[in-house]
Amino acid sequence: LAKTTQPISMDSYEGQEVNITCSHNNIATNDYITWYQQFPSQGPRFIIQGYKTKVTNEVASLFIPADRKSSTLSLPRVSLSDTAVYYCLVGHGNKLVFGAGTILRVKS
Amino acid sequence: DAGITQSPRYKITETGRQVTLMCHQTWSHSYMFWYRQDLGHGLRLIYYSAAADITDKGEVPDGYVVSRSKTENFPLTLESATRSQTSVYFCASKGGAYNEQFFGPGTRLTVL
Numbered sequence: 001l002a003k004t005t006q007p008i009s010m011d012s013y014e015g016q017e018v019n020i021t022c023s024h025n026n027i028a029t030n031d032y033i034t035w036y037q038q039f040p041s042q043g044p045r046f047i048i049q050g051y052k053t054k055v056t057n058e059v060a061s062l063f064i065p066a067d068r069k070s071s072t073l074s075l076p077r078v079s080l081s082d083t084a085v086y087y088c089l090v091g092h093g094n095k096l097v098f099g100a101g102t103i104l105r106v107k108s
Numbered sequence: 109d110a111g112i113t114q115s116p117r118y119k120i121t122e123t124g125r126q127v128t129l130m131c132h133q134t135w136s137h138s139y140m141f142w143y144r145q146d147l148g149h150g151l152r153l154i155y156y157s158a159a160a161d162i163t164d165k166g167e168v169p170d171g172y173v174v175s176r177s178k179t180e181n182f183p184l185t186l187e188s189a190t191r192s193q194t195s196v197y198f199c200a201s202k203g204g205a206y207n208e209q210f211f212g213p214g215t216r217l218t219v220l
Contacts, residue, residue, distance in 0.1 A: 034208060043198050043211025044151070087150060094164060096141075100150040 004090055004099035011105045018075045020102050022088035025069050033064060033071045034089040038101070044087060048073070078106045110134045114199050114212040122220050127186045129215050131199030139202035140182040141166075141209065142174065144195040151198065157182055189219045 005023040012018045024033070032051055036044035048055055050062040050071070061074040075082060085101040112133040121127050133140065138159050143151040153166030155174040163174050171193060173185045186193055196216050200209040 034206070036209075041214070043200070043214055044209075045211070046204070046206065046208040049206045049208060094139075094153075094156045094158070094166070096153055097167075098143075098151040100148065 004088055004097055006086075006088060006099040006102045008100070009103040009105065011107065012078055013107050014079055015077050018078050018082075018104060018106075020073045020075075020086050020104065021070055022073070022090075022099055023070045024088070024090045027068050027090055028092075028095075030092050031090050031095070032092055033062065033068075035060070035062065035071075035073045036087045036089060036098075038085045038087065047086075075104075078104075080106050080108060082106050112199060112201055112210055112212040114197075114215050116215060117213065118216050120218045120220065121189050123190060124188050127189050127217065129184045129186075129197055129199075129217070131182045131184070131212060133180055133182075133199075133201040133210075135201060135203055135210075136179055137201035137203040137210075138179070140176070141200040141202070142172070142182070142184045143198045143200065144168065144193075145198060145214075146195050154184065154197075186217075189217075191219050193217065194219045 034049040035047045037047050038044040048060045048062045052064050055062045063072040083106045087101045088099045115130045141156045142154040145151050152168045157163045157176045160179050176182050196214050198214050199212040202209050
């Protein structure tokens with residue numbers, strides 16, 4: 001199983017771009033990288049998923065280098081409501097490993 | 109209600125008692141999962157199920173039992189609860205455009 005490492009916490013201000021990196025050195029060939037957002041007292045919620053290169057949707061971008069040993073979640077122009085815990089998940093099928101999560105605090 | 113639900117939302121029990129946490133999803137997703145969430149550990153997979161009557165162990169299965177007689181239900185049982193099983197438990201099902209997981213609201217379990 002891939003082992004994942006994320007920063008414990010990050011602080012930002014409203015309107016800034018935030019980049020959260022997850023390391024997954026022993027990622028397997030058929031593993032996907034997925035990011036989730038979690039608010040207090042709620043279950044995690046899907047943000048974005050990718051396999052390689054760059055993926056973008058309406059809320060975030062995901063950058064994955066060629067060696068796939070890390071990934072970076074990019075949140076453009078964060079707001080106070082983006083304060084949450086962000087998890088990277090690496091794996092496929094039932095082989096799933098969540099990172100310990102990164103607490104993002106957005107300040108005004 | 110559409111989606112994935114868990115019950116109870118909060119439970120306090122005593123060491124040695126049997127506890128069952130319920131999970132129900134309305135999408136008919138084949139895959140379902142049980143996680144526990146503890147400070148410093150993120151989410152750890154307890155058990156998963158690929159379909160009705162098909163279950164398998166995850167990372168931390170000891171002390172837990174699951175069953176899945178119907179696609180929409182995936183109960184988790186602690187046969188003899190221990191204090192180390194105090195945690196928040198999340199159920200999830202997998203589907204959608206990215207085959208992503210949809211999580212329930214969680215059950216906060218305290219074992220005294």
